[in-house]
Amino acid sequence: MNYPQIRAFHLVAKEGSVRRAAELLGVSQPTISQHLKGLETRHGVRLFEKRGRGLVPTEAGERLFSVTVRLTELVNEIDDLLEQRPRAATGRLRIHADSPGIAVRLVSRLRASHPRIEVTIQRRSTEAIAAALLEMRADVGIAVEPMVDPALLILPYRYEELRVCLPATSPLAQRRDFALDAISGQTLIQRESGSRTRALVERTLAIAGKTPASVLEIDGSDVVREAVACGLGMTFFAESDCLPDPRVVYLRLAPPQRQIGFSEHIMLRRDRRRVVEIAAFLSAVEVGDDEAAFGAPGPRR
The missing domain is CATH 3.40.190.10 (Periplasmic binding protein-like II)
Incomplete structure (x- = not known):
């Protein structure tokens, strides 16, 4: 595996821009483009397609991105362990909610304590929220009637x-x-x-x-x-x-x-609760790790 190529792919998929990925890595745009071309050529797969001025992952690119998200989180965890200090919460948090109004109020608390976290909020149905969390296209979900899935942690909020x-x-x-x-x-x-x-x-x-x-x-x-x-x-x-x-x-x-009325719940992947930005969100909105009864592992519906 060529890690520089994987890292370049991950940042382009995350940012939607070769220019932005180059800025984050401190390299030239042609270098990023060469990494992407090398990765696609080596494996005979197309990972991106142009849309407007940006790039969006193909279906294969989406699948790879869900893996590179986990890989990046593991690399960060390794760095934290070796350096014996927690990483600052300065990344991006993607929130999908069935009520963006509630999400905005929760984000205001997060930004008060972690102003460097970049946040995006999108309105989605309960089913779409669960799918986005499972496929790593969202970090946190907010829903009234969350779908039960053994991979998801469901926490009662209010x-x-x-x-x-x-x-x-x-x-x-x-x-x-x-x-x-x-x-x-x-x-x-x-x-x-x-x-x-x-x-x-x-x-x-x-x-x-x-x-x-x-x-x-x-x-x-x-x-x-x-x-x-x-x-x-x-x-x-x-x-x-x-x-x-x-x-x-x-x-x-x-x-x-x-x-x-409504019982609001916070949703996230079980294996991502220690991601710095997600942990910061849970702490800011004062949600503990005690999951709702129906949030315990069980059959997928």
């Missing part, structure tokens, strides 16, 4: 109640809480299909046997909030998504639905 969002001008906005009986005379503004909030609302209404007068479907929480502010109807938000806006009012659900 519980969020469901809130009702009404126009500030609505007579219902003057109440202390919102009884589901009142929804029969309201227009319900729902998020797009696949939204975790929509799924919970539909399940709650079905169990309670309640139906709104009409339904509007709008994509995007910000647009939904704007629609409520404009008086088009009412909606539901998770507690952490109740952003301040003088044009709307947020109410708790009245009993017996008051405790309905």
Whole structure:
């Protein structure tokens, strides 16, 4: 194995740029290109394809990258062991979440203690989050109903109640809480299909046997909030998504639905919990190593 070639490949796959990889290694761009060409020629495989101004891994490149991620982490661990000092958290953390709003708030804590960590956040479905973690395309996942997989560690984070969002001008906005009986005379503004909030609302209404007068479907929480502010109807938000806006009012659900909400979980690969950036994230958001009951190793679903 030619390690300089592997290292060059890893950085280009990670950064999406020959120029950036060359800067990180302190070599010229032609040197990086020669390493990539040598690796592809030696093994008779195409590892990258051009997309716009950058490079993206092919399917073979993606598979190799998932291995070089582990290799790089092992090399860093060896360096830390031999130097007898922990490596500073200065790398990149890729977060996939079903609610980017929560991810942003968690990252703010991380950045307060580790400002040199670069962070990317992407919205993904629960299934896509699990796949990205397993394939090393994400480092940390945040999801309400995480998929169980023996390779994944699932840690409970927090519980969020469901809130009702009404126009500030609505007579219902003057109440202390919102009884589901009142929804029969309201227009319900729902998020797009696949939204975790929509799924919970539909399940709650079905169990309670309640139906709104009409339904509007709008994509995007910000647009939904704007629609409520404009008086088009009412909606539901998770507690952490109740952003301040003088044009709307947020109410708790009245009993017996008051405790309905989401259980948020942090997800990561079991074999990566000691990666410096991941460990820094877990410490910053104060999540321990005690996994949820369904997070224990078991059959994949």
